[in-house]
Amino acid sequence: MKTIAIVDDHLLFAESLQKLVESFDEYKVIFHATNGKQFIGQLSEDNSKPDIVLMDINMPIMSGIETMQWLKDNLPDQKVLALSMDDSEATIIQMLRLGARGYLLKDINPEDFEKALKDVSDKGFYFSDRVTSTLLDNLDKDPSKQEITLKDREIEFLKLACTEKTYKSIADEMFLSPKTIDGYRETLFEKLHVKSRIGLVLYAIKHNIIEV
Amino acid sequence: MKTIAIVDDHLLFAESLQKLVESFDEYKVIFHATNGKQFIGQLSEDNSKPDIVLMDINMPIMSGIETMQWLKDNLPDQKVLALSMDDSEATIIQMLRLGARGYLLKDINPEDFEKALKDVSDKGFYFSDRVTSTLLDNLDKDPSKQEITLKDREIEFLKLACTEKTYKSIADEMFLSPKTIDGYRETLFEKLHVKSRIGLVLYAIKHNIIEV
DNA sequence: TAGAAATAGGGTGAAAATCCCCGTTTCCAG
DNA sequence: CTGGAAACGGGGATTTTCACCCTATTTCTA
Known part of the structure; x- marks a missing residue:
């Protein structure tokens, strides 16, 4: 008998899943x-150490990503299956990099789910075809898209760009010259492969940098 | 014994809920x-007519809203409990207006969920405190925010505004003059109480007008 | 220790977005 | 049949955003 812990803020889902x-x-x-x-x-x-943790990604207070980081530092052998609604590529990569043993989308069917539990118990990991192909896509992709890491200050700017403030008032808020803001904008346009402030907003939402 | 149908694209959730x-x-x-x-x-x-339908809002192909509309037209007595991750006020109002007998957030606890099923069976409806207060909030709010209805053409424009296209190319795509687009923009700014294209994007996302 | 990279800033000009006020047609309801 | 929305288009002006050019620090690192 394997023991499981469920970490998910949606109580109805959590108890149903149980x-x-x-x-x-x-x-x-x-x-x-x-x-x-x-x-x-x-x-x-x-x-009590559960054999497997089923962990949601998007949670209030402390997210799945943050929790994985903690586990990586403190209990690196804990087996975790990530469980999420969205299949944002970046999120999948990040969770796996932090040591998740698999990534389940919530539209998985229960048979596959049972197989995932079994595989993680027996083999230590489970990858659906969809996640596997995401991984493969990520491998042979041009390095520019490989891994986009944003600096703190860039994220700060990006969040402010997702408001109705003008760049001038964003500059004020960040205690920077409007010209420096210009620089951040251009850097992000290039890094994120977008061409306009709208593109920044869409990127930020897609990658959970801002709440909606 | 009451019969239930579950409409949700997340198989894992659906079967768990069962x-x-x-x-x-x-x-x-x-x-x-x-x-x-x-x-x-x-x-x-x-x-076979289920006594109660548990219906998710966000689904591919045909959403909960569209389905409620169909039920309202074709099976107005079908009891439906809406089930959703997000508690966007507009969505709640809309589902209830279309005849849903209650609106459950997925973080409801299972006891309340059971009570919801029972209430809908016995009394015909179930409203959590949270939803009730949303309804009350909506009552005494200034009429300007009361009900924002967007026309088809406005929604079409709004969706295009949530891309990196310029207004000029949006005009081309909608076979309109850029000046007409100007008009739509200004109308929406006023209707949605926003001041910039960024505001339009944020509104569209918050109200599920575009996917993220 | 030279040189890359990150950070901050500058100038100019063009393009896009925003704002305000106006005119036409169409179509529906009183 | 008439008056008023609603849909469409426009003139003209300002502000904001975007693009492409540049320099000067500091920090990290090969």
């Missing part, structure tokens, strides 16, 4: 958490 | 559909 998991009768859900912080708390509190 | 529903043992899930079109097909095919 029923599904337990209908497989080789698995038992030992606890839920609604965000990473709570999960970490319960880990140490109960002193 | 387990949860059936753990209540007064309910039985008679079928799933992954979008509105499939649901309508199954309704007539099986000739």
Whole structure:
């Protein structure tokens, strides 16, 4: 009997998923958490290590990404299956890089889900064809798109660009000259392969840099 | 024994939810559909009318809103509980206006969920405190925000405004003069209470007019 | 330790977006 | 049949954004 923990802020989904998991009768859900912080708390509190953690990416307070980072630092052997609504390529890559053993989209069918649990238990990982092809796509892609890393200041600017402020007032807010803002804009246009402020906004939303 | 149909494109969630529903043992899930079109097909095919439909809002091909519209026209007595991740006020209002008997956020806890099923069966509706307060908020709000209805052509323009095209090329695409586009822009700025194209994009995303 | 890279800033000019006020047609309701 | 929306188009002006040119620090690193 394998033990499972579920980390997801959608209670209805979490408890439903528990029923599904337990209908497989080789698995038992030992606890839920609604965000990473709570999960970490319960880990140490109960002193119970689940065999597999099913972890949502988008959660309030402490996201799946942040939680994976913590696990990587503190419990690197913990097996985690990421579970998410969206299949943003960047997110998938990031979670796997942080040590997730697989990435499940919520539209996976329950048979595949059971296989994922089994594979992670037995083989240590599970990759759906869709995720595998995302990985492959990412391999042979031109290096420019390979990995876009934004600096803190760039992210700060990007967030402000996703408001109705003018660049001038963004400059004020960041204590920079409008010309410097011009520089950030151009850098981001190039990095993100967009041509306008609208493109910046769309990028930011797609990559969860701003909330919607 | 009440019969339930689940309409949700997230298979994992749908099947999990089925387990949860059936753990209540007064309910039985008679079928799933992954979008509105499939649901309508199954309704007539099986000739089986579920007592309650649990319907997701965001689905490919035919959304929850479109499906509610169809039900309103064709099966106005069908009891529907809307089920959604997001609590965009406009969406809640719209679903209820189209005849949904309640609106459940996916972070509802299972006890409340069971109560929702029971209430809909017995009383015909279920409103959580959160949804109720949204409704109340909406009542006494200034009429300007009361109900924003966009015309087809405006929505068409709005979608194009959420791309990196210039207004000039949007005009071409809509077979209109750039000046007319100017008019649409200004109308929307006023209607949506925004001041820039960025505002349009943010509005469109928040109200699910475009996908992200 | 030279040179890349990151950071901050500047000038100019063109293109796009924004704003305000106006005219035409069409079409529907009172 | 008439008056008023609604859809479409326009003149003209300002502001904002965007593009492409450049320099001067600092910091990191090969």
